[in-house]
Amino acid sequence: MAFTVPALPYAYEALEPHIDKQTMQIHHDKHHQAYVDNLNKAIAGTENENKSIEELMKNAGSISPAVRNNGGGHWNHTFFWESLAPGAGGNPEGRLADAINESFGSFEGFKEKFNAAGITRFGSGWAWLGSQNGKLVICSTPNQDNPLMDVGECKCTPILGCDVWEHAYYLKYQNKRADYLNAFWNVVNWKKVAERFKP
Ligand code: MN3
Numbered sequence: 001m002a003f004t005v006p007a008l009p010y011a012y013e014a015l016e017p018h019i020d021k022q023t024m025q026i027h028h029d030k031h032h033q034a035y036v037d038n039l040n041k042a043i044a045g046t047e048n049e050n051k052s053i054e055e056l057m058k059n060a061g062s063i064s065p066a067v068r069n070n071g072g073g074h075w076n077h078t079f080f081w082e083s084l085a086p087g088a089g090g091n092p093e094g095r096l097a098d099a100i101n102e103s104f105g106s107f108e109g110f111k112e113k114f115n116a117a118g119i120t121r122f123g124s125g126w127a128w129l130g131s132q133n134g135k136l137v138i139c140s141t142p143n144q145d146n147p148l149m150d151v152g153e154c155k156c157t158p159i160l161g162c163d164v165w166e167h168a169y170y171l172k173y174q175n176k177r178a179d180y181l182n183a184f185w186n187v188v189n190w191k192k193v194a195e196r197f198k199p
Helices: 021-043 053-058 065-083 094-104 107-119 177-187 190-196
Strands: 125-132 135-142 157-163
Touching (some): 065 157, 094 135, 094 190, 107 135
Antiparallel strands (some): 125 157
């Protein structure tokens, strides 16, 4: 079964003014589509053709650079769209809020550390919040790598991710990645993040 790009769970302009319509259109329809097309090409006629995306991620480092980059691109973007929502943002609640306070001192302290992970990622990549042995961790990955892969040092169950590739913010924020990261908090779907948090 070939992979397909899932429909955005909201309208392209729904995240404005924080993330603009044109960025969402190009990001979802062109970038995500290209990862899916190239992933499908990379697995067509191989033993990996019928594997789930999660299975491909687990072995991404040993399968091929094409599956690592494009499979990562597919998994990461699907996860990213669901991590955002219109009229979202604000503060996490309940058990997730408690875990954030416990791990990072405060919600403000957590956001500072997460932003720093995104800002200091050289070139393109992702910042992540994940759970690991019942604790929350922040880390970042290069390119389209993610914490599910058998590569790198960012090993956890991701519950929130932020795309810090220039294509995610350049039209509206140009070179100001920090401004994009600050705006990102206005559209984080904490309800979804809390659902993913199973310590
Ligand atoms: Mn992207």
